[in-house]
Amino acid sequence: MVTRYAALLRGINVGGSRKVPMAELRTLVEGLGHEGVRTHLQSGQAVFTSGHGDEESLAAELAAALERHFGFGVDVIVRDHAYLRAIVDACPFPAATLEAKQLHVTYFSAPVAPERFAEIDQEAYLPEEFRLGDRALYLYAPAGLGRSKLAEHLAKPRVNKGLTATSRNWNTVVKLAELTGE
Numbered sequence: 001m002v003t004r005y006a007a008l009l010r011g012i013n014v015g016g017s018r019k020v021p022m023a024e025l026r027t028l029v030e031g032l033g034h035e036g037v038r039t040h041l042q043s044g045q046a047v048f049t050s051g052h053g054d055e056e057s058l059a060a061e062l063a064a065a066l067e068r069h070f071g072f073g074v075d076v077i078v079r080d081h082a083y084l085r086a087i088v089d090a091c092p093f094p095a096a097t098l099e100a101k102q103l104h105v106t107y108f109s110a111p112v113a114p115e116r117f118a119e120i121d122q123e124a125y126l127p128e129e130f131r132l133g134d135r136a137l138y139l140y141a142p143a144g145l146g147r148s149k150l151a152e153h154l155a156k157p158r159v160n161k162g163l164t165a166t167s168r169n170w171n172t173v174v175k176l177a178e179l180t181g182e
Helices: 022-031 055-070 081-089 149-154 170-180
Strands: 003-009 035-040 045-050 076-080 103-108 129-133 136-140 165-169
Touching: 003 055, 003 081, 003 165, 003 170, 022 035, 022 045, 022 055, 035 170, 045 170, 055 076, 076 081, 076 103, 081 170, 103 170, 129 149, 136 149, 165 170
Parallel strands: none
Antiparallel strands: 003 045, 003 076, 035 045, 103 136, 103 165, 129 136
16 A cells, blocks of 8 residues: 655754755655655655555654765654644644744654643743644744743653654644645
């Protein structure tokens, strides 16, 4: 069975370091035997079709290929169209009424229990809010991610210990669901 996936690369092409040109990323993904490869933006998204593997094995395969090719490790999360569409559909915030910079999704490499975030006093961060989803966290940050104190707290290593986590703004979240649905 052939499935359409998105690969989310964490921490590349930020501040001039860990450069991964999108043309090289497309070639690398194609070289792994995947088809219909497209990239989105410069921040590390590749969409592709594959008839083998699952999300975890595809992520591991791509991470290993990236390290071999570029000489540095890159955390990769791979998700299929059904998952990405479900993330859009399950948004607990009124996405249609918000600016894309106000709403973000952090994708996690594994399910997260609410207990992991229990020590966070959400009222202390209002009007910023977060809600958990399926291997994801939705963040409403009215002033944007760069000014969000809640996002800063959520990104602490002790909160994300043992997980790979990578965030995307709402426009990218929606676009990845669209691109994997083509």
